[in-house]
Amino acid sequence: MENCIFCKIIKGEIPCYKVYENDMVLAFLDINPVNEGHVLVIPKKHHRDIFEIEEEYLCEVVKTAKKISLKMREYGIDGVNIFQANTEAGEQTVFHYHMHVIPRKKDDGINFSREMLRHLKKMDPDQFESMRKALEI
């Protein structure tokens, strides 16, 4: 897609620090890392977000995130966070599907859980049941 920074990276028009590539996906270092070694995994075909991505590409992205995680563990990390954002409301900033693989060390000062806990909502049983019904597949 024109003017998509990730499509330009795939075409080689913009350089990247590539760590893995196959026919369907590309994985490279995030130029704005949350931690050293922060990797982005993207499908080589433009898909905007989770709502649009074809399942075969999604599966390949997830499988690649696992490969990257295993490699990070070999490198000596203590843990990993997998993060993925969709639409502006979901804080997506580059509108080409991508999955963050963020290596973690004990006491690295990052605390995603604490940040999420700041936003907990109170729900009564009726609200839970109503939401369960709405989301049941």
Ligand SMILES: [Zn+2]
């Ligand atoms: Zn794109």
